[in-house]
Amino acid sequence: MAWIEIARTGVTSVRLHPWRSIATVLCVVAVLVPYLAGLAICGGLADEAAQSIDAGADLYVTGRQFGRSVPLPLDAADKIAALPGVTSAVPRIVGRLAIGEERHSVVVLGMPPDKLPESASLVDGRWFTADDSNELVVGSALAAGLKVKVDALLPPFYQNRQGERISKVVGIFSHDAPLWQANLMFTSFKTAARLFDQPALATDILVRCRTGSEEELAAAFHRQLHWTGPDGSRLDVRVTSRQELEALWAAAAAHRDGVFQLHWMLALSVAVLAVLVTSAYGTSQRRSEVAVLKAIGWRTDEVLVRSGVEGLLLGLAGAAVSVLIAWVWLRGMNGYGIADLFLPTLGLQPQVRIPCRLLPVPVLIGALLSWIVVTSGSLYATWRTAMTPPAHVLRSSG
């Protein structure tokens, strides 16, 4: 019972020094909000990556020269499709362009209209036809950036050996599609081949196969698919499985998250100092309080519990306010400023919905850390004072 009553005085202590409490909570918020927002974006990106990998092909086949990925001859798709165990082999072209007056960076994906990802849903217009009619379907964020609508013409979309062409926007797909589609435009394989002036090449081939046959097929691709050019140069294949893609993503995400957490740890150490300074703001008051409590019969452990409860409450308050602000930052302000750290191509004010997922574990870790930060600012000083004779403290703190 005594401990409950003592803990209650810790609650009272929070309201005894409102400015000190507010300053401490603000220090916690300043550190915790970017941490929570950053982790939420990491979580959101991981979710979207997992969804995209799940919805993608079982195997991705590209050419390989000098240890790097290069396009493949288009006939590779037919050769792959003919192998036992393969259920479909879809060639596609993925390339990057800069278009418009502001030189928007655009990813062009050329593939058959019936093989497009299911997550891309039309919000206006129609899908492109399979021929080389220069029809485009543009992501809504990109359309907003380029200020184009359905039936808009992009003049001249390309100029190369194939001539000079104007392309037409025939559809706009949803902004709710995964983030990687933000700067994307779809077109037919043939249009993409003309656009990049590579008529007989595919950047990669998406292979779907019977479950469990991935390893066997990958080995067969390596054995059977290679080409020798008229100049004697040799082209082999590189096969990437879904599992390898997941591992690659995990490694990249771990690196990025690690860099972020390192920066956060630096910020945390600064915050600890800030809280120490903030707490020192009330050092004289705190010392007097502790001395009075000791003089009227409180034990050191009881004084520490009171101080710990105060720190816990301030830490929890800081964590709760931080979660709220992080949520508003991500949902209301779409990660203004911080999304740029994780997705540099989107700029300070992203035009696409930033994926985020705020999990309980980071929130709890954040709350724990904020309690540690707050407590580290006060507990040691409280203990030192409590171990000093009360009359001495009262005399020295006036």
Added chain:
Amino acid sequence: MTPLIEARAASKIYARGAAGSLRAVDEVSLTIEAGTCWALTGPSGSGKSTLLALLGALERPTSGEIRFGGKSLAGLSDVGLASVRRRTGFVFQNFALLPRLAVWENISYPLVPRGVRRNERLSAAKAVLEPFGLAERMFEPTGMLSGGEQQRLAVARALIGKPEVVLADEPTNQLDEQSAEAVTAAFRRLTADGGTLVLATHDPRLAALATHVAKMEAGRLC
């Protein structure tokens, strides 16, 4: 019979840097039996407050020994010292109140570590504030009270835990006639009930309560 508090050649020396040191209490020996009332008199700076702090386990002697209930304070742990302080009510000259706390909270804090519930503390606070005329102001912040009211509050806090001994440092020096009388009456009740009282005072009314008077000068008992 074991004395309640005993000082054996207790000294308290404060270092003053280049100015040397100050012997605030100089080899004082004193035996305070339970149920007695002591008045420590003497000019300002004679060491009365320091001696009270030593007797109340709020300060450690530089040399010599303080015994409470027959046990030396020197060997006591933090828990032991807290136990001694719970048996003692101390009235500080500067009151040592927590100004932002409500009046009733301030004086009931000695009861908190004893596990006394809030409602019981509230009742106890009201009962002890009544004779001092402060019951009606018990929910106001302590800082809103006048100096005299805070001094009465400090006395009330010393009494709320029903201590075996009250050590009071100039408990009436800022009080008007009426308030000083209320404090004197409270101390009279304490001694009448068998309580022990040690006062550092210049107030003749309080000194009149004393069964023993000890005069201090330059840290020594005369």
